[in-house]
Amino acid sequence: MLQLIIKRLLVAIPVLIIVASLTFFLVRLAPGGPFDSEKAVSPQVLKNLNEAYNLNATLYEQYTDYMTNALVGDFGPSFRYPGRSVSEMILTGLPVTLELAFYAIIFASILGLLAGIVAAVKKNTALDYIPMAIAMLGICMPTFLLGPLLVLVFGINLEWMPVSGWDSLPGDKVLPAITLGAAYAAYIARLSRGGMLETLNQDYIRTARAKGLSEFKVVMVHAIRGGLIPVLAFLGPAIAGLIGGSFVVETIFQIPGLGRFYVEAAFNRDYTMILGTTIFFSALIIFFNLLSDIAVAIFNPQART
């Protein structure tokens, strides 16, 4: 296990360096600069701004400066928000995004596993077809459609939930978590159904049944361990995807998470913010993939190499 962790961490370092370097040069290749605005700034002002942000140095100097600082966790000041450092903005948005992802994954796991296990146990019955059809719908429905729909029904028509906000009004986290988690619930349902079906056909399950164990015990004690391996392998990238892909939900529900900073930074050519968030998201993806591998290894000894 330790070997696995060390191996993954050693691979992570060059990956992060490559991601940072590529991003650094790609954002500078993109047309337009951080100080372009509809009200054009004079050449004098532009020169002063470039000086203030070290943009008049050579690209190589900027790159080495940036990478040296990034190594010690200093991603520099935001170009878009004077007075704010990129690290500060990441640390402000991250807890919100993590919390949102946490609720979404809890919702997705509970709903998805319940539907998947029931569908597998009650194969080829209504309890299989209906949840799986809904799951397919969940996979197909984009969040930018589901979110406003939920808001219209539960927020505006029924007035049960706030239509937006985060930690502002009671219940304001429910709809964002459902919106973000819905598609993942659907994937988990389909994966757990497949995994459980395969496991339920194994010899050791037949043995358990032959020994006279109740069906509940067979499923929840013996089958679930093998049946959930595909779900566990999916959860790592899924959590990373939830964190990185929360931009749409954050925008629909006016949530002050990291996703909005990330996307807006690209539109604003906020070089340091783009770099900082990209490096950070890459590290998160690597981390959650590693967690997922560890979880799979715990459940499946064959994967411990």
Added chain:
Amino acid sequence: MKYFSLCVALFLISCGKSISPVDSGLENKIFHFGNGSEPQGLDPHIVTGVPEHHLITALCEGLVIANPKGGPNLPGVAQNWSISEDGRVYTFNLNPQAKWSNGDDVTAQDFVWSWMRILTPSLGSQYPDMLYYIKNAAAYHMEEISNFSEVGVKAIDKKTLEVTLEQPYSFFIKLLSHYSTYAVHKDTVLAHGTIDDRNGEWTRPGNFVCNGPMQLKSWELNKKIVVEKNPFYWDIDKVQLNEMHFYPVSNESTEDRMFRAGQLHVTNVVPQEKCPVYLRENNPYLRIDPYVGTYFYRINTLNPVLKDKRVRKALSMSINRKQIVENVSQCGQKAAYSFTPPGISGYEPDTAIPFSPEEAKALLGEAGFPNGEGFPKLEILFNTQEGHRKIALAVQQMWQQYLGIQVELVNTDWKVYLSREMIGDFQISRAGWIGDYEDPNTFLDLMRPNRGNNKTGWDNYEYDALIELANSQQDEVKRYEILNKAEKILIDEMPVIPIYTYVRQYQLSSDVQGWDPNPTDTHHPKFVSLER
């Protein structure tokens, strides 16, 4: 299963109808403000943009404030002022009661230091040109002189400020309501950095000191900014709001839903697709107010074909503006027949752009392209947005139909669009200009030859001389006459094709009182209250 359903039902009931922020705001005098996007910051000398304008109007105050009903500015920190006979020297008497939010007196020296700050080149302010009308201000900013005492601003005593202009600019008072001319609290700025520090933390809650009707209470990034009544404000008796909550809602649909659910008193915009619907339904909350802005097409006059003014005029005369505002933009915009929106401070441009496809065709023929034959394919550049695309489609169709020319639409992201405009890599581009202050000069000055925002390559020295001449006039009637002559040249030469005059379209709760329409869309909190 029974218990599960019960739990869900109980949960939903617990989340059920509760008092909305707008309802509770009425009781607590808290105003909920849809503010567009997260402000860049709160430093009036560094930031630009509309959300920042709303916040700084609440937090700080200049020598004068914008008139809530439009028209001449009202006294702000300056209680009154006098102008010398030659129109060059302004003497401002500051209000003895004017204080910073920490209780310090606002002094004339504060303005001197603050204007020195905005003119300090290394600060990288984007609005130093607002003060270029002051003697030697441009020279100081361009580093041609280094001694600030040579700049025409000085404190005669603690409460008297004297400003000397390069020449008698009669609109000078008008631009002093713009936030870039506001004073900042010197000790606070210097406690958190140097005079030219863009990243100083003086604008953070707990540090921020300014002199407006409100003071900064809290700032949660991308969530909301809360400002509360400033007890040291000189006109505190007029301030009826206890707090204002500014929400950076960049998504128009989200903002619309927040308004409908009673989470906002005012929205920043109305979603474009909703505007015609609300108009049809006579939505009582929809407000369409005049706005000092023009939507236009910018022509690259350095282009071999477009350098011919007959071609430019032909393009302009074959656009049916009435049809565009009635059937395309559909939200109360007014067809524009001048570059300066009519009615700014009483200025009425005396120009006309007839919709005349026949005349346009004839002009194009004269330019060597009869029936559009031989005319190269034109490109309309615009930044990706549905509204711009619809207008570009309409114009494309009109030019194709009336002039027989082929037009290609090119949409790019905002920064690519700006960069292409800046380096002249376009033929025709969509553009918009919102005036910084309530005077025709904020529009007409734009098209002078050496202005960075001209971007058309058009340099007409007769036009330039007229603007310069108008600037030296103290008599408003005479000045407007001269500006009108310049405007006629501009419309005759047509380096820009005006399409419509902007309006401000938004939703406003019926609880809000004192929110009067005005061309610069400035709503000073001391005039706003909540009543039902």
